[in-house]
Amino acid sequence: MKLQYFLLQLFILALLGGCTAESMPQLVEVQAQVATATPVAPTATVTEVASPTPIPQPTATMTPAGSVENCPVTQPPKTPFVPPSPYPPQPSGDYFWSGTNAFWTSVPSDGVWSGLPHNPEGYTQKIFWWSEGYSWTEEPDPELSVTGRRLDGPAPALIVSRATNAFAADIQSAMLVGVDFPTLGCWEISGRYRGHELSFVVWIDP
Numbered sequence: 149m150k151l152q153y154f155l156l157q158l159f160i161l162a163l164l165g166g167c168t169a170e171s172m173p174q175l176v177e178v179q180a181q182v183a184t185a186t187p188v189a190p191t192a193t194v195t196e197v198a199s200p201t202p203i204p205q206p207t208a209t210m211t212p213a214g215s216v217e218n219c220p221v222t223q224p225p226k227t228p229f230v231p232p233s234p235y236p237p238q239p240s241g242d243y244f245w246s247g248t249n250a251f252w253t254s255v256p257s258d259g260v261w262s263g264l265p266h267n268p269e270g271y272t273q274k275i276f277w278w279s280e281g282y283s284w285t286e287e288p289d290p291e292l293s294v295t296g297r298r299l300d301g302p303a304p305a306l307i308v309s310r311a312t313n314a315f316a317a318d319i320q321s322a323m324l325v326g327v328d329f330p331t332l333g334c335w336e337i338s339g340r341y342r343g344h345e346l347s348f349v350v351w352i353d354p
Contacts, residue, residue, distance in 0.1 A: 214300050219334035221259025222246060222348040232280050235320050249280045251344035262353035269307055270328035271352055276314065277323040277339055284313035284321040292323045292341045299349065300334040 224244040230237045232249055239245060239254040246255045254276060264271040277292060290313065296306025307328035314324040329335060329352045338347040 214334070216260055216334075216351040216353070219259070219300060219351045220349050221334075221351055222255050223259070224255075224257060231278065235278065236318060240318055246348055247278075247346045248344075251277070251279050251339070251341050251346050253277050253339065253346060253348065255348045256350060259349070260351045260353055264329070264352070267328070270330040271332070272326065272328050274324060274326050275337065275339075276319060277325075277341065277346075278319075278321075279323070279341055279344070282321050282323065284315045288313045290323040290341065292325065292339060294325045294327065294337065294339045296327065296329070296335055296337045298331060298333050298335055301331075303333065304330040306330070306335065306337070 225246070228238075229245045229247060229252065231245060231252060242257045243254040244257055245252055247253055261271075261273055264273050266272070275294065277294075282290065290311050292311035294306075294308045294311070296308070297303075307330065309326040311323055311325050314322045316322075323341070327337070332352045332354060334349065334351055336347055336349045338345065
C-alpha cells in the first residue's frame with residue numbers, strides 16, 4: 149500500500165514538472181516580444197490656413213480714376229460776378245469770383261489745383277470765402293462750415309479745419325479754412341454761411 153502511494157506521488161511530480169518545463173519557453177518568448185515592441189506615435193495632421201488678403205484703403209497717393217475732361221469743374225460764368233466795394237472786382241492770380249454778394253469764393257479758372265503740399269492726411273489747400281458786411285475783427289470765428297466729397301470714385305471725406313478770419317489789402321475781410329484732400333481726383337466743395345450755400349467743383353492733380 150505504501151509502495152503504491154509512493155509511486156502515485158512520483159507520477160504527479162513528473163506530470164507537474166513536465167507541464168512547467170514545456171510552458172516556460174513560451175512564457176519567456178512572449179515577455180521578450182512585449183519588452184522589445186516599438187511604440188507607435190500617433191500621426192498629427194497640420195492644415196495650413198491661408199492669410200486673408202488685405203483690402204486696400206484709399207490713400208493720398210492713389211491715382212485718379214479719370215481725368216479732368218470727365219470732371220464737371222466749375223467754369224467761369226458768362227457774366228462775371230463782381231463783388232461790392234471795397235472788394236476787388238477780380239481775384240488775384242488765375243481765378244474768378246463765384247457766388248453772390250451774400251456769399252462767394254474764388255475758383256481756379258481752369259478748374260484745377262495742382263502741385264499742392266502733400267502730407268500724410270492728403271493734399272493741402274487754403275480756401276477763402278467772403279460775404280458782404282463780414283468783419284474779420286467783429287467775427288473772428290465765423291459761422292462757416294465747409295464739406296467736400298469726391299465725385300469720380302470712393303474716398304474718405306474732405307478734412308476741414310476750424311473756420312477762422314483773415315485780412316489783407318487785396319482781399320479785405322475774409323473767412324478762411326484749411327482743407328486736406330485724402331485722394332486726387334474730382335472733388336465737390338460746399339460752403340455754408342448764415343443760411344447761404346455755395347458749391348464748386350475742382351480737379352486735384354499731383
